[in-house]
Amino acid sequence: MKLYLISNDITLRSRWIGILSSLHPTTLSEFSFDIATPSIIMITDQVLADVSDDTLKQFFKNRVMILSMTPNFTEAQRFLALGAMGYGNAMMHGSHLYSVYQALEEGKIWLHPDFITLMISQMHDRNNSKEKSLEILASLSKREQEVALMLGDGATHQEISDVLDITVRTVKAHATAIYQKLNVKDRLALSLLLHT
Structure with a gap:
């Protein structure tokens, strides 16, 4: 090209x-x-x-x-x-x-990642109900649902690690699994799925 x-x-x-x-x-x-x-x-x-x-x-x-x-x-x-x-x-x-x-x-x-975080936080302000988000995430494990909700709300891997008391490496592994199971390519796409 x-x-x-x-x-x-x-x-x-x-x-x-x-x-x-x-x-x-x-x-x-x-x-x-x-x-x-x-x-x-x-x-x-x-x-x-x-x-x-x-x-x-x-x-x-x-x-x-x-x-x-x-x-x-x-x-x-x-x-x-x-x-x-x-x-x-x-x-x-x-x-x-x-x-x-x-x-x-x-x-x-x-x-740039900072712009992605800002866009996600703006989408979060127009939030769907938590129940609707959980319906979308039904194919995920309980821990993956927790990680997905936090990613969808704009939390960084480090913030998720701190809140859930797991390593950043584990957060990244969950994120990869989440994106594959939900057929989305990144956390912006995940946020769009959860908040639009």
Whole structure:
């Protein structure tokens, strides 16, 4: 799948090229629809500042990751609601940029863990009843249900470990089993299942 790196900041573009050179990216300095389909696009929010929401919806039919020098949750929500597949810091570590590429290549959404926690806590505010959640979790063991409810409410592995007095490794093992049994890929998907 073709990779495009789009930023009007030459220093930032050069950094990305250095990190992702093995993927042979094409670079652009401004917004464009002249992009091969299907493609993965990593683009700065600055380039999209004057682009209308309707145009963004069309553009986001590609697999688009928005990168910001000053990431904020409100902007992340807006871009994701319009169809972007990811949002993060433009200066993130190189290994994370590769993770972004891999996630988008697999058709997955990529977000910084802090944003995932915020989204989950907002969904929790629109909570389904605990009874409905337990119906959804009926195929899980009692301990897996406890872990699933806490994961769905945005608790970290360490917080779950502390509350349930089990190791973080055990929490991770339960989380893996939960995701497999419920056919969800991560805790954001679990939270959506429990709270929508």
